[in-house]
Amino acid sequence: MNAIVEHSQTKKRVAADNGRESVVTIRDLEKSFGDRDILKKVNLDLFKGENLVIIGKSGTGKSVLIKCMVGLIKPDAGHINILGYDVPYLNEAELNELRLQVGFSFQGSALYDSMTVRENLEFPLKRNMKLFDRNKLNDLIIEALEDVGLAHAVDQFPSELSGGMKKRIGIARTLILKPKIMLYDEPTAGLDPITSREINELINSVREKYHTSSIIITHDLTCAKQTGDRLVALFNGQIQVEGSFKEMSQVDDPEIKAFFNY
């Protein structure tokens, strides 16, 4: 767990922990809003190829944590190293370069509701990759939509889709950029158990096909169990415990216990 503590000057850096390559390294991350300390010295590693689940009560700063990772929120202190990039210190161009390699699935899907599904998926390709070739665009879009099982919805508007479908399209929109890391913010929140299970299966199949390393934020235990190789708990602004689902469910901490015996 203690691969890198020292902050070095170089922006490109890869850490290793007992032979496991760490793609995300977070050290002593702090963030407060006003006088409310949300994150207090958070330390976290994401290793290559794993699905890491972060559980925790709502309002503990799980979303804040992953938003810090992609530069949407600027932390007050601490280090975040993702794929060798020192996130809080990147300039605009470097940040963009990193963002293309990190997929972010938002809690509310965040589909652009003035655009069709096709236009939603095209948006990053056209504006980022400067890709305008009709056939090529179409192939990429269909491939991404087939990955999430929704090729038939290509010409619909987000308002015509169900919650589960929106989640899938949101994931497809990030997959189209072939990310190395996926961040899922409460992928199953607000979905029925059957749809939730389908999303969990999708998360696992995304890893298989795209060889992504993922962080999955959730307070849904089924989701944690189905997708997580390793779980950590974020409580009171810190990563408190770590382990497999089975280990976590036997932890003797009152807060964690409360979480597992709901």
Next chain:
Amino acid sequence: MKKFLIQLAAISRFVGDTIRYVFKGPFEFRELTRQCYLIGYRSFFLIGFTSFIAGIVFTRQSRPSLASFGAESWLPSLVSQAVVRSLGPLITALICAGKLGSNIGAELGSMRVSEQIDAMEVSGTRPFSYLVVTRVIAATMMLPILVMYADTIALLGSYMMVNMINKSSFQLFVNEVAVSVTYLDIFSSLVKSAIFGFAIGIVGCYAGYNTSGGTTGVGRAANTAVVVSMVFIFVIDLVSLQFINLFRTT
């Protein structure tokens, strides 16, 4: 007071960013044309309707006072100066503040609270040029065009009123208008309108882009956009009046 200054600094930075990105690019030609089209299309009918009525009413109400001096024949000249210098730009700007301001505020506001702007940002697509810069440029370009349109319709309304009271030829009316409206009048009114458009665009975008607090926040953003841009419009109108008067010879 401190809060006000912080707000002011934030707005200045927003304006600075907007202007910087206008020159820096990327230039969003397609989105810009779409926004221009939407602005024109959305307010075309309402501006035409209100300008027409304003032309009629203003003419009808000015007539008695002119008639009491025996100066009824000055009516076209008075009306056309009033319309071009002040009435046309003001009506257009206020309607756009209402329609466009609330529209931009609410649209960007809901994109902000539903994390669509964040989503654009994390896919590396620089939402600022796409969303803000296009809207501000579109408003700045479209306002002068809409003002010319409003002026024309208002003068048509005015002619109709003049003609109803005592038959007069359209040709004569147009001549009188052409004589009394100067190039300075037209030029300054168009520049003023462009500034109105810029203000409406900036205020709407600022309110929308910085929305927080869910659905209520969106309502608040739309409201702020309308109220603040209306206040700006009157202030700009007053300042530009003083400024333009420096150039008038008569």
